[in-house]
Amino acid sequence: MVERDADLTKTYDAVIIGSGAAGGMASHVLTTHGMKVLLLEAGKKLPIEQELRSMEWPYDNANRGELPPDRHSLSFNEYTIRRPPYGPGFEKSKHLHSYIGESDYVKNIVVDERENPYTGTNYAWVRARCLGGKTNIWGRLALRLSDYDFKAKDRDGYGENWPISYSDIAPYYDKVDLYLGITGVKENLPYLPDSIFQRPTKLNCAEVTLQQGIKKMGRVLTQYRAGVTSDGLKHNKYRSRCYGRGACGRKGGCDIHAAFDSPTGLIYPAMDTGNLTLRTNATVREITVDQDTGKATGVHFIDSQTMKDYNVRAKAVVVAASTLESARLLLLSKSHRYPNGLANSSGHVGHNFCEHIMGPGIAGRAKDLVGKPPTLDDGRPGGFYLTRFRNLTEKNPGFIRGYGFEGSSGSAMFPRGADTHGFGASFKEEVRRNQGAYIGMGAFGEVLSRYENYVDLDPVVKDKWGVPALRFHYKFGENEHNMAKDMKETAQEMFEAAGFEIMHVSDRVLTEGWSIHELGTVRMGNDAKTSVLNQFEQSHDVRNLFVVDGSAFVNASCQNPTWTIMSLCWRSCDYLVDEMKKGNL
Ligand SMILES: Cc1cc2nc3c(=O)[nH]c(=O)nc-3n(C[C@H](O)[C@H](O)[C@H](O)COP(=O)(O)OP(=O)(O)OC[C@H]3O[C@@H](n4cnc5c(N)ncnc54)[C@H](O)[C@@H]3O)c2cc1C
Ligand code: SF4
Numbered sequence: 001m002v003e004r005d006a007d008l009t010k011t012y013d014a015v016i017i018g019s020g021a022a023g024g025m026a027s028h029v030l031t032t033h034g035m036k037v038l039l040l041e042a043g044k045k046l047p048i049e050q051e052l053r054s055m056e057w058p059y060d061n062a063n064r065g066e067l068p069p070d071r072h073s074l075s076f077n078e079y080t081i082r083r084p085p086y087g088p089g090f091e092k093s094k095h096l097h098s099y100i101g102e103s104d105y106v107k108n109i110v111v112d113e114r115e116n117p118y119t120g121t122n123y124a125w126v127r128a129r130c131l132g133g134k135t136n137i138w139g140r141l142a143l144r145l146s147d148y149d150f151k152a153k154d155r156d157g158y159g160e161n162w163p164i165s166y167s168d169i170a171p172y173y174d175k176v177d178l179y180l181g182i183t184g185v186k187e188n189l190p191y192l193p194d195s196i197f198q199r200p201t202k203l204n205c206a207e208v209t210l211q212q213g214i215k216k217m218g219r220v221l222t223q224y225r226a227g228v229t230s231d232g233l234k235h236n237k238y239r240s241r242c243y244g245r246g247a248c249g250r251k252g253g254c255d256i257h258a259a260f261d262s263p264t265g266l267i268y269p270a271m272d273t274g275n276l277t278l279r280t281n282a283t284v285r286e287i288t289v290d291q292d293t294g295k296a297t298g299v300h301f302i303d304s305q306t307m308k309d310y311n312v313r314a315k316a317v318v319v320a321a322s323t324l325e326s327a328r329l330l331l332l333s334k335s336h337r338y339p340n341g342l343a344n345s346s347g348h349v350g351h352n353f354c355e356h357i358m359g360p361g362i363a364g365r366a367k368d369l370v371g372k373p374p375t376l377d378d379g380r381p382g383g384f385y386l387t388r389f390r391n392l393t394e395k396n397p398g399f400i401r402g403y404g405f406e407g408s409s410g411s412a413m414f415p416r417g418a419d420t421h422g423f424g425a426s427f428k429e430e431v432r433r434n435q436g437a438y439i440g441m442g443a444f445g446e447v448l449s450r451y452e453n454y455v456d457l458d459p460v461v462k463d464k465w466g467v468p469a470l471r472f473h474y475k476f477g478e479n480e481h482n483m484a485k486d487m488k489e490t491a492q493e494m495f496e497a498a499g500f501e502i503m504h505v506s507d508r509v510l511t512e513g514w515s516i517h518e519l520g521t522v523r524m525g526n527d528a529k530t531s532v533l534n535q536f537e538q539s540h541d542v543r544n545l546f547v548v549d550g551s552a553f554v555n556a557s558c559q560n561p562t563w564t565i566m567s568l569c570w571r572s573c574d575y576l577v578d579e580m581k582k583g584n585l
Contacts, residue, residue, distance in 0.1 A: 020133025224382025383408020407441025
């Protein structure tokens with residue numbers, strides 16, 4: 001892999017902002033088409049294998065895998081009781097992290113909340129400012145959307161349809177499957193299309209029991225569709241196939257890169273084309289514009305370490321800083337010509353913000369597995385996915401749209417059921433006897449896209465680099481709360497149908513943002529008055545500006561978004577290249 005310095009005197013064909021799933025995919029597609037591309041990433045390039053240390057045993061870690069004492073990660077109550085940017089009460093911790101930063105393996109991947117404040121309504125905002133962004137630690141569940149999502153308005157009258165159908169994106173899902181690798185089992189479900197799967201993982205005993213128990217209810221449980229290569233990828237020398245080491249269950253990623261991450265999956269191969277220049281520690285604070293033509297001319301960035309300012313020019317600007325940061329960047333890019341922020345003639349930048357509601361879930365025990373010898377169950381990159389079943393054929397009286405459950409069972413390196421009561425040898429024996437019998441699952445449901453859920457710039461608070469912070473105006477509504485109650489009830493009825501002993505069931509809703517699936521702040525659409533981008537994620541207002549991450553989503557669906565972000569991005573970048581060749585940009 002050839003690393004070269006950014007040449008700030010030249011005009012690149014394209015500059016890409018952000019190196020996560022979206023920025024990585026844009027780098028891959030544009031460089032494969034021969035474009036000369038500069039990729040700017042605000043964070044560092046970390047020695048990622050040393051950070052993740054996937055094979056380290058707990059007893060080899062000074063803190064048993066927990067954070068060192070000078071760091072703190074926020075708990076559920078700390079999000080709800082104290083408001084960001086987390087002032088009084090946290091002085092003792094030198095570094096403060098979001099709830100996901102609770103392990104020694106992710107402490108340098110997630111941001112320090114104090115350096116990156118935000119304000120407004122409660123929101124558990126998880127950010128990873130480093131090469132690869134959140135893909136270094138993502139949960140790998142890789143699902144497709146269907147016309148039940150793209151054309152959801154046709155079904156229930158709410159919101160807007162997407163300007164594309166499943167048939168527009170299906171060929172790009174196929175390309176992403178083949179280029180990155182995905183495991184799973186075909187189910188032929190119209191509302192959750194199959195991928196081109198590599199070798200699947202196996203369900204274990206309790207999971208099969210649940211699968212069979214709910215079949216009679218017409219519900220489907222399938223193997224976790226993991227964005228992991230189980231057979232290997234001959235075209236990629238940076239990634240290994242999955243050896244089922246089970247380390248992905250621990251918060252932290254895969255240090256042999258069987259699980260997809262953007263650097264090894266997309267960016268390093270793009271650098272090998274000779275067409276990609278990567279500049280890390282480059283915090284973009286504005287997209288620059290020619291005030292006469294209205295076109296984007298490049299970007300203004302700050303070196304994240306030296307604080308020096310730089311400008312770079314490009315024929316096209318591709319924004320991929322993640323849903324909320326991309327909206328922030330457009331709002332920051334105000335000028336005489338664009339006084340409301342760039343690409344914002346509709347006034348929709350920052351609005352229609354949506355995601356997934358989380359919290360309700362269940363834990364139980366398959367009693368006939370108690371006392372059975374342990375099996376190697378955590379040697380898998382995921383457990384199961386219980387697919388959506390609400391508002392497909394019937395109309396639920398309490399809410400529209402749907403939800404699915406993620407879950408798992410079986411023996412694991414860190415035994416489940418550690419909340420078992422007792423002391424000493426008898427306690428250990430109790431944990432051992434039960435651990436393979438536990439099964440649990442939690443729901444992810446669609447949060448409706450609403451104009452009144454939005455982000456804007458805080459007029460006072462700035463981050464460490466002097467850039468105005470984002471301010472949240474975002475709350476779950478009645479539809480989400482009704483859905484959460486239903487999640488609890490259906491979880492209970494399904495565990496009962498499987499014959500499990502129920503140990504804990506909850507409809508407690510976690511803080512907004514907990515799902516880390518933020519979407520929709522720069523949505524696409526056919527009408528430039530109510531959307532920011534067209535179906536190719538190109539700005540309606542500025543034709544050489546593209547926004548290719550989850551901000552382009554029209555609704556959140558209930559499926560995890562990353563596979564769709566990358567498929568849409570591939571399609572948009574193909575279009576960008578075509579338009580540039582035709583001289584239309
Ligand atoms: C613990 C965890 C579990 C998850 N599980 C799943 C899952 O199972 N399935 C799923 O589909 N998704 C999952 N996700 C979400 C998934 O990681 C995101 O959808 C995906 O990474 C989004 O890609 P992105 O490129 O938009 O953003 P990111 O991956 O966040 O990348 C954005 C990049 O832009 C950079 N950046 C931001 N601002 C600037 C700026 N001003 N200048 C320059 N660079 C900038 C950031 O530093 C970052 O590197 C999970 C996430 C986490 C953290
Ligand atoms: S189970 Fe597979 S994907 Fe997960 S950490 Fe191990 S090798 Fe990586």
